[in-house]
Amino acid sequence: xxxxxxxxxxxxxxxxxxxxxxxxxxxxxxxxxxxxxxxxxxxxxxxxxxxxxxxxxxxxxxxxxxxxxxxxxxxxxxxxxxxxxxxxxxxxxxxxxxxxxxxxxxxxxxxxxx
Amino acid sequence: xxxxxxxxxxxxxxxxxxxxxxxxxxxxxxxxxxxxxxxxxxxxxxxxxxxxxxxxxxxxxxxxxxxxxxxxxxxxxxxxxxxxxxxxxxxxxxxxxxxxxxxxxxxxxxxxxxxxxx
Numbered sequence: 001x002x003x004x005x006x007x008x009x010x011x012x013x014x015x016x017x018x019x020x021x022x023x024x025x026x027x028x029x030x031x032x033x034x035x036x037x038x039x040x041x042x043x044x045x046x047x048x049x050x051x052x053x054x055x056x057x058x059x060x061x062x063x064x065x066x067x068x069x070x071x072x073x074x075x076x077x078x079x080x081x082x083x084x085x086x087x088x089x090x091x092x093x094x095x096x097x098x099x100x101x102x103x104x105x106x107x108x109x110x111x112x113x114x
Numbered sequence: 115x116x117x118x119x120x121x122x123x124x125x126x127x128x129x130x131x132x133x134x135x136x137x138x139x140x141x142x143x144x145x146x147x148x149x150x151x152x153x154x155x156x157x158x159x160x161x162x163x164x165x166x167x168x169x170x171x172x173x174x175x176x177x178x179x180x181x182x183x184x185x186x187x188x189x190x191x192x193x194x195x196x197x198x199x200x201x202x203x204x205x206x207x208x209x210x211x212x213x214x215x216x217x218x219x220x221x222x223x224x225x226x227x228x229x230x231x232x
Contacts (some may be wrong), residue, residue, distance in 0.1 A: 004156070031217045043120075043205060044157070044223035051217035089156055093219065099170055101145065102207075102221055104156035 002027045002094050006105035008042035011079055018096070021075040021108045028068050031093040035064050035075050038087045038107070045089075048075070049113050061073045118142060118224035120206050126230045127196055135227045140209030146176045146189050147221065150174065157205055160199055163189060164211070186221040196231045203228050 003026045013019055023033070032051045036044040048057045050066040050073065057064050063076040073090060087109045091102040119138040127133050139146050144165050149157035160179070161171045165186035175181075178196075184187040193200055207223045 006156075031219065034221060036223070041203075041228070043118075043225040044207075046220060046222060049218075049220045053217065091157075091221075091222075093216075095216070100160045100211075100216070101118075101162060101170060102149075103150075103159070106154070106156045 002092065002096065002103045004090060004092060004105040006088075006108050008108060009106065010109040010111075012111040015080060015082060016079050017080050017112075018076070019080055019096050019110070021077070021088050021090075021110070023073040023075070023105055025071045025073075025092050025103075027092075027094060027096055028071055029094055029096045030068065031095055032071050032077065033064075033066055033090060033092050035062075035073075035100070036089045036091065038089060040087075044089065066110060077110075080110075082112045082114050084111050085110055118206055118208050118222050118229050120204075120224035122227060123225060124228045124230075126232060129198060129231055130175075132192065132194045133196060133229065134190055135204055135206075135229075136137055137189045137191070137208075137224060139188070139204030139206070140210075140222055143208035143210045143222075144186070145209040145211045145219075146183055147207040147209075148189070148191050149207065151203045151205060151226070152201075160191075193229075197229045201229055201231045 028055045035047045048064040059079040087107040091104045147162040149159040151157045163183040
């Protein structure tokens with residue numbers, strides 16, 4: 001059974017700091033990995049998608065890496081801003097046993113202090 | 115708005131009542147997912163459709179839960195005889211799956227329906 005773990009569960013940083021969020025997964029039989037942002041009481045916004053054959057993807061101040069063999073992904077946020085405060089979720093799209101569902105971690109709650 | 119749309123955004127119901135939620139996916143997306151999320155947890159998979167066919171259901175989806183996607187467009191999720199433990203955010207997502215390029219399949223989520231059972 002695929003399990004996704006995100007560390008840390010919560011992170012508080014001062015504005016301007018660079019930071020790294022971690023995601024690990026137990027089964028490497030995945031099509032891709034997606035990072036999402038979730039604001040309180042809202043739905044999920046897709047930030048980045050990394051295909052299983054890719055090593056990293058970048059969008060603005062965000063950079064996500066993927067090491068499928070070790071079951072790890074990181075989300076790097078450069079020059080953090082208060083508006084980055086949210087919960088960040090990673091999810092893998094598995095293909096084990098014919099199932100293609102997304103399996104999520106519990107998220108990292110990020111607070112960026114002005 | 116061309117994103118995933120969910121209705122209603124909020125629902126308060128008494129225990130034992132039936133509720134139905136609707137999800138309108140992004141136009142022409144062939145895959146539709148339902149997830150449930152409780153406070154402090156990541157979304158948990160409930161079920162997904164490929165066009166109108168329901169391909170997988172989680173064990174979380176008890177016999178009180180039913181989902182449909184008639185004609186492969188919008189979907190409904192019904193909960194019968196609601197219980198307090200059903201209180202959660204219900205999220206819908208859609209994807210356009212290219213079977214020759216599955217790794218490039220991206221999921222897009224709606225704003226969710228917040229259910230409170232009192």
